Amino acid sequence: MHAVEVHQVAKRFGATQAVADVSFAVERGEIFGLLGPNGAGKTTTIRLMLDIFRPDRGTVSILGGPMTEEKKERIGYMPEERGLYQNIPLERCLLYLGTLKGLPRAETRQRLAGLLERFDLAAHRGKKVKELSKGMQQKAQIISTILHQPELLIIDEPFASLDPINARAVKDLMRQLRAQGTTILMSTHQMHQVEELCDRIVLIDHGRNVLYGPLDQIQRQYTGRKVRVRLRGDPPPLAGVQQTAGGNGMLELNLAEGTEPQQVLQQLVRHQAIVEHFEIAVPTLDEIFIRAVGEHPDAV
Amino acid sequence: MKKTLAVMVNEIRTSLGRKAFVILSLGLPLLVGLIVLVVILLRRDTATTAPSETGPEVPETTGYVDPAGLIQVIPSDVPDGWLISYPDEATAQSALEAGEIRGYYVVPAGYLQSGELSYVQLDFDFISGNRLDHDPMGWVLLVNLFGGDEAAATDAWRPMDVNWQQATAPGAAGQDASDQGWIAELLPNLMAFLLYMAIILPASTLVSTVTDEKKNRVMEILLSSVSPGQLIGGKILALGLLGLLQIALWVAVLWVVAHLGGQALAIPPGFSIPTSLLVWCLVYSLLGYAMYGSQMAGLGALAPDVKDTSGPIMIVLSPLILVYMFLVIIVSRPESALPVALSLFPLTSPVAMMARMTATDVPLWQPLLAAALQLATAIVIVRAVARLFHAQALLSGQPFSLKTYGRALLGRS
Numbered sequence: 086m087h088a089v090e091v092h093q094v095a096k097r098f099g100a101t102q103a104v105a106d107v108s109f110a111v112e113r114g115e116i117f118g119l120l121g122p123n124g125a126g127k128t129t130t131i132r133l134m135l136d137i138f139r140p141d142r143g144t145v146s147i148l149g150g151p152m153t154e155e156k157k158e159r160i161g162y163m164p165e166e167r168g169l170y171q172n173i174p175l176e177r178c179l180l181y182l183g184t185l186k187g188l189p190r191a192e193t194r195q196r197l198a199g200l201l202e203r204f205d206l207a208a209h210r211g212k213k214v215k216e217l218s219k220g221m222q223q224k225a226q227i228i229s230t231i232l233h234q235p236e237l238l239i240i241d242e243p244f245a246s247l248d249p250i251n252a253r254a255v256k257d258l259m260r261q262l263r264a265q266g267t268t269i270l271m272s273t274h275q276m277h278q279v280e281e282l283c284d285r286i287v288l289i290d291h292g293r294n295v296l297y298g299p300l301d302q303i304q305r306q307y308t309g310r311k312v313r314v315r316l317r318g319d320p321p322p323l324a325g326v327q328q329t330a331g332g333n334g335m336l337e338l339n340l341a342e343g344t345e346p347q348q349v350l351q352q353l354v355r356h357q358a359i360v361e362h363f364e365i366a367v368p369t370l371d372e373i374f375i376r377a378v379g380e381h382p383d384a385v
Numbered sequence: 386m387k388k389t390l391a392v393m394v395n396e397i398r399t400s401l402g403r404k405a406f407v408i409l410s411l412g413l414p415l416l417v418g419l420i421v422l423v424v425i426l427l428r429r430d431t432a433t434t435a436p437s438e439t440g441p442e443v444p445e446t447t448g449y450v451d452p453a454g455l456i457q458v459i460p461s462d463v464p465d466g467w468l469i470s471y472p473d474e475a476t477a478q479s480a481l482e483a484g485e486i487r488g489y490y491v492v493p494a495g496y497l498q499s500g501e502l503s504y505v506q507l508d509f510d511f512i513s514g515n516r517l518d519h520d521p522m523g524w525v526l527l528v529n530l531f532g533g534d535e536a537a538a539t540d541a542w543r544p545m546d547v548n549w550q551q552a553t554a555p556g557a558a559g560q561d562a563s564d565q566g567w568i569a570e571l572l573p574n575l576m577a578f579l580l581y582m583a584i585i586l587p588a589s590t591l592v593s594t595v596t597d598e599k600k601n602r603v604m605e606i607l608l609s610s611v612s613p614g615q616l617i618g619g620k621i622l623a624l625g626l627l628g629l630l631q632i633a634l635w636v637a638v639l640w641v642v643a644h645l646g647g648q649a650l651a652i653p654p655g656f657s658i659p660t661s662l663l664v665w666c667l668v669y670s671l672l673g674y675a676m677y678g679s680q681m682a683g684l685g686a687l688a689p690d691v692k693d694t695s696g697p698i699m700i701v702l703s704p705l706i707l708v709y710m711f712l713v714i715i716v717s718r719p720e721s722a723l724p725v726a727l728s729l730f731p732l733t734s735p736v737a738m739m740a741r742m743t744a745t746d747v748p749l750w751q752p753l754l755a756a757a758l759q760l761a762t763a764i765v766i767v768r769a770v771a772r773l774f775h776a777q778a779l780l781s782g783q784p785f786s787l788k789t790y791g792r793a794l795l796g797r798s
Contacts, residue, residue, distance in 0.1 A: 137608050154388075154612070162609040168602025173399070184391045185610040229606070 086149055088113045088237050088268040094133050094143030095292070096126075103129040104140075105292035111270055111285075116263055118279040118286035118300070119272040122378055126292040127272045128165055131239055134270075135162060148237060158187035161235035165242050165272070167226050171215040175206065178214055179229050186233035193232065200228045204254070219246045227255060231262070238262065238269045244278055256282060276370035288377055295377050300370075307373045311366040312338050312346045314353070321356035323349060337366065388611045392619025393626075400590055400627055410586045410627065414634035421642055447522070448477045448489035453496045458533040460525060468525060474505075481507060490522055502526075572658070573716040573743040576666065579635045580736045581705060584673040586631065587624035588681040588702075592694050594620055595685025613774040617682055628674050629667075636663055666739060668756055673735035675763035677702065683770035687790055697787045704732035712740060719745040729755050731762035 089111040096104045104126040111117040121127045132138045134145050136152035148156050170178045176197065183193035201207040204224040209217060217225065223246045230238065243259070244252045259269055259282060273279060279286060279300070286303065288296035296303055314320070314336045320329070325344030330337045338349060346365045353360055368376075400406050448469045449456065459468055469486060471477035477489040488506035496502055504519065528538040595617075598604045607616055639658055680701050688694045699706075708715070708727055715724040719741040727737035728747075734755040741747050773793050 132605075135609050137605070157610055160609065162606065164602075164605045164609075166602045166605060168604070168606060170399075170598075170603055171601050173402070177398075181391070181395050182606065182610070185388055185607065187387070 087111060088148060089134060090146040091134060092144045094140040094145060096129050096133055096138060096140050102292055107289055107294055109287040109297055111268060113268050114263060114266050115284040116259060116269045116271060116282050118283035119270055120286055121289040125290045131241060159236045161230040161238045163226055163230040163240045169214045169222060169225060172213055174211050175214055175225055176210040182229045183232045188233050196232055200232060204228060220248060220251060223247055236267060238267055241272045243271060244275055276374060280370050290378050303373060304367050307368045308365060310340050312349055313364040313366050314338060315362035317359035317361060321358055323352050389615045389619045392616055393623040396594060396620050396623030397627060406590055410631040411634060414638050418638040418641055446486050448480055448486040450474050450477050450489060451492045452494045453492045455492055455496060456525060456529050458529060460528045460535055573740045576743045577712055577736050577740040580670055580673060580739045583628045583632045583670040584677050584735060585702060587628040587674060588677040591620060591624050591678050591681045592685040593691045595682060596688055596691040600690055617774050621678055621682060625674055628670060632670055662742060665742060665752055669735040669739055672756060672759040672763055676766055679767045679770045683773045684790060686773040687793055697790055700787060705736055708733045708736045715740045716744045731758045734759055
């Protein structure tokens with residue numbers, strides 16, 4: 086059973102088609118990336134998943150069926166627009182948000198003490214939220230999201246406002262939660278974080294699926310269009326190579342449609358070039374993102 | 386229900402953390418109550434003697450000079466040494482300057498013709514000067530005018546021996562306002578004020594609690610834990626309870642005034658606030674809060690910021706403001722057409738009917754009809770406003786106007 090199943094959902098606000106046709110499923114215990122450019126429909130999709138909005142069309146199944154009040158207590162959600170009560174002490178704010186997740190007050194207090202220690206906020210528990218730095222508020226937001234030990238964690242831009250040390254701490258936390266069986270759906274623009282953490286992704290644009298599947302499989306799909314070569318001497322003329330770029334003696338060859346890396350290697354050998362390094366370049370997710378979105382400019 | 390209660394508890398704590406709310410809703414009645422108590426205690430302490438059965442209270446030592454030769458006897462209830470006779474003004478003046486007496490009366494030779502006498506004291510006492518009680522000297526003169534017959538003088542002093550009895554409620558105290566002194570005259574205004582505060586304060590606070598959560602961007606997190614109904618329900622309950630607490634405090638203050646004020650506050654004997662009036666006060670405050678609080682919550686649901694709501698709030702509250710403008714007429718002529726109309730029209734009736742019921746004897750059908758109309762109106766408004774409490778409205782940052790609100794209430798947006 087999937088933790089989340091989104092099937093052909095659509096949502097329109099007035100004249101704006103926020104989501105046109107999005108489908109994906111999130112496996113239990115994985116870190117899943119929901120990616121897309123600004124305005125692609127990511128936040129609306131998340132709100133549809135959480136039953137904050139009702140879809141005009143399509144279905145959402147979460148933790149085995151439609152959203153219920155009981156299920157809300159098994160889900161942790163950190164929206165892109167961070168928000169905490171600014172004029173009350175941090176501890177009271179987090180206790181209240183924990184209570185709304187159905188936790189008994191004493192248990193909330195106990196768990197909160199541990200998390201405040203872990204995120205170096207214990208000394209600030211009595212301060213009003215507005216007195217905390219942006220990074221501290223971000224950490225407090227993460228605490229409020231995981232305080233009730235959710236089965237499913239939905240996080241929009243988890244690394245925004247975090248310095249490298251805290252970003253690492255959050256990454257470690259996400260890995261730890263995954264190891265404990267928590268399913269995590271993460272929406273972010275930071276592709277290197279996705280490459281580091283996610284098992285599978287869906288890329289949406291203009292409210293529709295563009296890419297969907299395991300990250301390594303998607304990377305393989307886009308592999309083979311570029312090779313990295315270091316030669317002793319000048320490169321010979323090569324057929325089927327559209328563009329070359331390089332630096333530090335390394336050439337990056339972008340292959341034309343229909344040209345395989347092996348054909349390039351054969352040409353180099355035929356020209357008796359001295360090849361010191363030959364590598365089929367795996368594209369970064371950034372490159373995949375740009376190419377995939379570029380290939381679907383009018384996805385709607 | 387558990388989450389609604391959690392929201393309610395948090396809302397109560399948050400509201401009690403708002404200085405303006407605490408000062409206006411809880412601090413004000415407590416302060417008024419404290420002042421009343423202090424006044425009562427001070428006045429009790431400064432009273433010198435228990436009230437006499439026949440004549441007035443007797444102040445400290447006073448002298449008199451009687452060229453008219455009128456004062457032949459000192460009434461038996463005047464304590465020895467209180468009134469000292471002096472042969473002439475010079476002697477009395479010396480005694481005054483020596484501090485032996487607080488002042489002296491001069492009963493001139495033509496007193497019987499003019500009825501005028503004078504009182505001499507050293508300095509005007511700003512504390513006691515206004516309250517100087519000349520009745521004891523009047524009592525002395527009266528007894529002597531009756532040739533020393535204290536019984537006849539007593540009859541003349543108090544020609545009627547009124548036996549106070551509590552009648553069934555025409556108005557608040559069972560008697561005409563003129564018989565009840567300042568308290569009965571002020572009570573309609575007090576009750577109107579109480580209702581006004583009990584409706585407006587919690588209702589206005591409701592707007593800011595909803596818009597604050599939008600402004601702080603907590604709304605989306607809350608909506609992932611609770612439904613819009615649970616969220617708004619908890620808030621409405623919390624502020625309704627605080628409104629009731631506010632009324633309870635004001636009623637306690639009125640109770641203190643009515644039961645402990647007594648002579649110190651010139652409260653006539655037998656004055657009381659009928660329980661039925663307090664019950665109506667409770668009913669109207671709840672119905673008024675239902676009508677206005679739900680509208681305020683609706684404003685909060687649509688407005689991105691509390692600043693955007695000030696104009697629409699004034700318009701929504703204008704019926705209550707209208708009642709205040711006509712309060713003088715409502716209290717002075719409670720049976721005339723306008724006060725009756727205002728006390729039956731649902732949006733004005735909570736305050737107007739309470740003011741009328743305190744000022745006069747209102748036929749029972751009128752408060753019953755007013756309550757029924759308020760209930761019907763509250764149901765219509767709550768149903769219309771409930772449509773606004775959906776996630777899309779609560780998460781929207783769209784500009785807000787009264788037109789937007791009106792269209793949303795009518796289900797056109």
